[in-house]
Amino acid sequence: MAESGYVSVEPPMMSAYTIPADAPEADGTFAWDTTTIVVAEVSAGDATGTGWTYAPAATVDLVREQLSPVLAGRDALDIPAAHDALTKAVRDTGREGLAARAISALDIALWDLKARLFEVPLVRLVGAARDDVPVYGSGGFTTYHDTHLAAQLNGWVHGQRIPRVKIKVGEGWGRAAARDVSRVRRARDVIGRQAELYVDAGGAYTRKQAVRIGRVLAEHGVGWFEEPVSADDLTGLALVRDALVCDIAAGGYGHGLPYFARMVPAVDCLQADATRCGGLTAWLRAAALAEAHGLEVSARGAPHAHAAVAACVPNVRHVEWFHDHVRVESIVFDGVLDPTGGTVRPGGGTGHGLLLRTPDVEEYRVA
Numbered sequence: 001m002a003e004s005g006y007v008s009v010e011p012p013m014m015s016a017y018t019i020p021a022d023a024p025e026a027d028g029t030f031a032w033d034t035t036t037i038v039v040a041e042v043s044a045g046d047a048t049g050t051g052w053t054y055a056p057a058a059t060v061d062l063v064r065e066q067l068s069p070v071l072a073g074r075d076a077l078d079i080p081a082a083h084d085a086l087t088k089a090v091r092d093t094g095r096e097g098l099a100a101r102a103i104s105a106l107d108i109a110l111w112d113l114k115a116r117l118f119e120v121p122l123v124r125l126v127g128a129a130r131d132d133v134p135v136y137g138s139g140g141f142t143t144y145h146d147t148h149l150a151a152q153l154n155g156w157v158h159g160q161r162i163p164r165v166k167i168k169v170g171e172g173w174g175r176a177a178a179r180d181v182s183r184v185r186r187a188r189d190v191i192g193r194q195a196e197l198y199v200d201a202g203g204a205y206t207r208k209q210a211v212r213i214g215r216v217l218a219e220h221g222v223g224w225f226e227e228p229v230s231a232d233d234l235t236g237l238a239l240v241r242d243a244l245v246c247d248i249a250a251g252g253y254g255h256g257l258p259y260f261a262r263m264v265p266a267v268d269c270l271q272a273d274a275t276r277c278g279g280l281t282a283w284l285r286a287a288a289l290a291e292a293h294g295l296e297v298s299a300r301g302a303p304h305a306h307a308a309v310a311a312c313v314p315n316v317r318h319v320e321w322f323h324d325h326v327r328v329e330s331i332v333f334d335g336v337l338d339p340t341g342g343t344v345r346p347g348g349g350t351g352h353g354l355l356l357r358t359p360d361v362e363e364y365r366v367a
Helices: 058-069 079-089 098-117 122-126 147-160 179-192 207-218 233-241 257-265 280-294 303-310 323-332
Strands: 013-026 032-044 047-054 133-139 164-168 195-199 222-226 248-250 267-270 296-299 315-324
Touching: 013 058, 013 323, 032 098, 032 323, 047 098, 047 267, 047 323, 058 079, 058 098, 079 098, 079 233, 098 122, 098 280, 122 164, 122 303, 133 147, 133 195, 133 303, 133 323, 147 164, 147 179, 164 179, 179 195, 179 207, 207 222, 207 233, 233 248, 233 257, 233 296, 248 257, 257 267, 267 280, 280 296, 296 303, 303 315, 303 323, 315 323
Parallel strands: 133 164, 133 315, 164 195, 195 222, 222 248, 248 267, 267 296, 296 315
Antiparallel strands: 013 032, 032 047
16 A cells, blocks of 8 residues: 555446346246346555446446546545445435445445455454354245255255245235245245245235235244335334234345334344445444344345455344355356355455456456
């Protein structure tokens, strides 16, 4: 680093890669067969930090046109100042959607960059609260037939010894409730009684439908019910939470502290996604907000973006080992983690430990 301590950030390098799914995927409200990851590389001094988000390739243009001029020339060590400037820069564009995801990618890259400038693991830069972080296997898409579902669950629970798993329910905006229950029953049969079983409805159910189904799911030991109703229906979330014995979780689509402050009274566990909510800066603030209200926080998606910071908060419950993102991150990056045993241990190498696999991923590049 410079003797003055000031390390000027260069204009970020942006790229986007679209990775085909290994099978058609769907949740309660959406279906897809590809996933696009947008990667930000931010350099200063002799180091480069890498961040990413899951978003349309148009995010690259947004960064180049509106955010790169704001970030370039700033001190790489002053991440809160950069985060604040980036957030203010998209006031007229709108802070949600693509803008929030673009800022998230840049913020993750800045944290990785700062750790690399100091030549320490990111978990050491922030400060560890634990050595390892629990993960849960997540997938179980509504498009899977029973054999595919069983194979995936077996791989997590009996292969990698991950003692908690989640499947999607709410198929067809809640119009296939009987199949939802059948798939949960099948999942329980596969994983046995010792592993934890979670479900994610993706906001597909109505309030009373969620209560009715939730009571049936409880008979099969479902302890986590994610987005039983739309995350925008805070009153509905609170009503469902109070009616059911399982934990109600939501927040994975949120951005900024005001969103999470509104969400806190409606859930048993707050979810936050650093690739959507404004990066690691916003994720750490959301975790502190949850702790102040006696709640745990769970990292949603993008497990390698969350592993280090999840180890730095005392109230983390777990990180989602999401099939889609695990697969994409293992294709796009070197340095991925091993969840065998049900936990991951960040801290290998400097920064968050991941490096873009250039030029191996060029075949997937779309921007």
